[in-house]
Amino acid sequence: MDAKVDGRGDGRRRNSASNHRPAPRKPERHGRQAYAALDLGTNNCRLLIARPSGQDFTVIDAFSRVVRLGEGLALTGRLSDEAMDRALGALQVCAEKLRRRNVFLARSVATEACRRAANGADFIERVRQETGIVLDIISAQEEARLAVLGCHVLLEQGEGPALIFDIGGGSTELILVGPGDGAVPRILDWQSVPWGVVSLTDTIMRECEPAHDEAGRLAHYAAMRARVDESFAPFASRIEDASREEDIRLLGTSGTVTTLASLHLELPHYDRRAVDGLIVPSHSMRAISTRLSRLSERERGQVPCIGQDRAELVVAGCAILESILDLWPADRLGVADRGIREGILRSLMAADSGGEQPRSRAGNP
Numbered sequence: 001m002d003a004k005v006d007g008r009g010d011g012r013r014r015n016s017a018s019n020h021r022p023a024p025r026k027p028e029r030h031g032r033q034a035y036a037a038l039d040l041g042t043n044n045c046r047l048l049i050a051r052p053s054g055q056d057f058t059v060i061d062a063f064s065r066v067v068r069l070g071e072g073l074a075l076t077g078r079l080s081d082e083a084m085d086r087a088l089g090a091l092q093v094c095a096e097k098l099r100r101r102n103v104f105l106a107r108s109v110a111t112e113a114c115r116r117a118a119n120g121a122d123f124i125e126r127v128r129q130e131t132g133i134v135l136d137i138i139s140a141q142e143e144a145r146l147a148v149l150g151c152h153v154l155l156e157q158g159e160g161p162a163l164i165f166d167i168g169g170g171s172t173e174l175i176l177v178g179p180g181d182g183a184v185p186r187i188l189d190w191q192s193v194p195w196g197v198v199s200l201t202d203t204i205m206r207e208c209e210p211a212h213d214e215a216g217r218l219a220h221y222a223a224m225r226a227r228v229d230e231s232f233a234p235f236a237s238r239i240e241d242a243s244r245e246e247d248i249r250l251l252g253t254s255g256t257v258t259t260l261a262s263l264h265l266e267l268p269h270y271d272r273r274a275v276d277g278l279i280v281p282s283h284s285m286r287a288i289s290t291r292l293s294r295l296s297e298r299e300r301g302q303v304p305c306i307g308q309d310r311a312e313l314v315v316a317g318c319a320i321l322e323s324i325l326d327l328w329p330a331d332r333l334g335v336a337d338r339g340i341r342e343g344i345l346r347s348l349m350a351a352d353s354g355g356e357q358p359r360s361r362a363g364n365p
Contacts, residue, residue, distance in 0.1 A: 034060060034101050035352075037344035038094055038108035040135060042070035042169025042198050043313070044255075045090035048341040049101050052349050061097055065090040066309050070113035070170045074202040079117045087123075088130060095131040105348045109340065110135040111143055112170030112196065140192030143340065144173040150343030151253045151336035152177070152185050154277050160247030161188070163239070163328040166339055167254035167320050169198040169313075174232070174324070176239050188242075191235035195228050195320060197256065197313040203227070204316075214294050217315075221293040224319035229326070236327040243328050250282070250330035253339040255310065256317030260288050261335040262305035270305050276337040282325055285333055289318035 035057070036049045046064045050057040067086040069079060098106060114120035114137045124135050138146075147166040155162050155177075162185065166173045173192045177185035195203075204223050211217040242248070261275045264284050292300060293315050301311035325333075 033104040033352075035345055035348050036098055036101070036103040036106035036108075037341040037348070038091075038106070038133065038135075039340045039344075040067075040069065040087060040091070040108070040110045040114070042073075042111065042113040042171075042196055043068055044169065045069075045087060045094070046341055047094045047097060048345060049097065049103060050345055052353070057345055057349065061101055063090075063094055063097060065093070068169075068198065070116075070196075070198045070202075072202065073113055073117055073170070074199045075206055077117065078119050079113065079123055084123055084126070088127065091127055091131045091133055095133055098133075105352055107344045107348060108133050108135050109138045109143075109146075109344065111138065111340075112140075112168060112194065112199075115140070116170065116194070140171060140173060141190065143171075144175045144190045144192065145187065146340045146343030146347070147173060147253055148175055148177060148187060148343070149184060149346055150339045150341065151251060153183075154334050154336045154338075155185070155251050156249045156279065156332065156334055158247045158249050160245050160249060161242045162249035162251065163324075163330070164251045164253070165324055167252070167256045167317050168196040170194065170196040171199070172196055172228075172320055172324075174235055176242060189235070189238055191232070193228070193231035195231060195316075197316040197320075200224055200227065200316040200320065201313055217294060217296070221315060221319055224316055225323060228320050228323040232323055232327055239327070248328065248330050249334070250324075250328055250332065251334035251336055252321070252324075253336040254317065256314065256321055257285075257333065257335050258337050259305055259310060259314060260285050260318070260321070263288050263303065266304075268304050272337050275335055278335045279332050280335060282329075282331055282333050286322060286325060289322050292318055 032051055034049055034051055038047045043066060044064060045067045048059060049061040050059045067090050069083045069087045071083045072080050128134050148164055162177050164175045164177060171192050171194050174190060175187055176189040178188050180186035204220055208220055208223055211220050258275050261278050261280050262270050264280050265274060267274060297311045300306050300314060301308045306314055
């Protein structure tokens with residue numbers, strides 16, 4: 001079921017003198033219609049509201065908040081009350097923005113945390129009741145498709161195969177793509193593994209002795225690398241021939257790659273305009289990852305563009321990234337500060353402009 005903002009009314013005009021109910025009236029379309037994409041992940045809640053602008057779109061509102069919905073999920077198999085409350089607080093802000101912007105079409109999705117949690121469906125229903133937002137728990141395959149749709153325009157030009165990856169909070173998607181019939185690359189193969197920055201951090205912290213010094217931190221990092229390498233192995237075997245071709249390309253969309261790209265540029269604070277679309281030498285990303293793996297959480301929190309919000313989780317992202325660089329040894333890494341939300345927006349706008357049945361319609365919560 002496609003997600004929408006659940007309206008209190010369905011837009012029908014009711015005639016008390018008759019049982020006849022006219023068909024719902026479609027909102028009038030014009031070039032200034034607003035579309036929205038909401039992505040509730042394991043670590044973040046993100047909303048993007050935009051209007052079409054030629055072949056692209058113009059963002060008119062955005063929201064992002066760290067909610068740690070998947071905190072403790074690897075240990076208990078359930079979403080905690082505290083995590084659900086944090087996510088609901090963010091979703092209430094999103095619902096208000098959707099109302100205020102009079103959004104015409106919207107899609108709201110939930111990913112790995114809700115896929116994996118035993119109480120994921122119950123949480124989705126609670127969100128609907130308390131905010132009016134209907135979240136669609138999408139499959140890992142749909143998550144991969146939307147990520148490609150949202151960021152593929154940033155792939156380096158070339159004839160060789162490309163790997164696009166998305167390091168999330170609860171999972172990582174790897175997508176091998178080749179030339180498609182149109183502008184969007186064709187997905188040749190893909191894999192999703194249950195390791196993101198939250199799930200990998202929680203698992204290693206539970207299984208390993210506390211790291212009190214650099215040696216302990218490096219042991220944690222090695223354990224993370226080993227766990228991810230094991231999960232990536234089947235996919236690595238399938239794409240081994242492609243990885244040996246000339247002109248292979250690599251594009252990453254995640255907080256990990258944008259953060260490390262910021263460190264590569266030595267930015268004093270995060271600047272999306274400087275990072276989105278940047279091409280970084282892979283060896284630089286490895287060097288930054290190694291340096292961060294040696295630092296304590298307190299020391300990482302003092303690094304510009306990391307801060308306390310990312311200090312605990314960034315090392316897990318580094319471990320996942322290095323494993324990706326091992327299986328796909330491209331010389332350069334493209335950086336994308338875009339992904340699922342942009343993919344949703346492009347999908348909604350394309351379907352609507354083509355006269356297809358809208359995947360979802362936004363009403364007022």
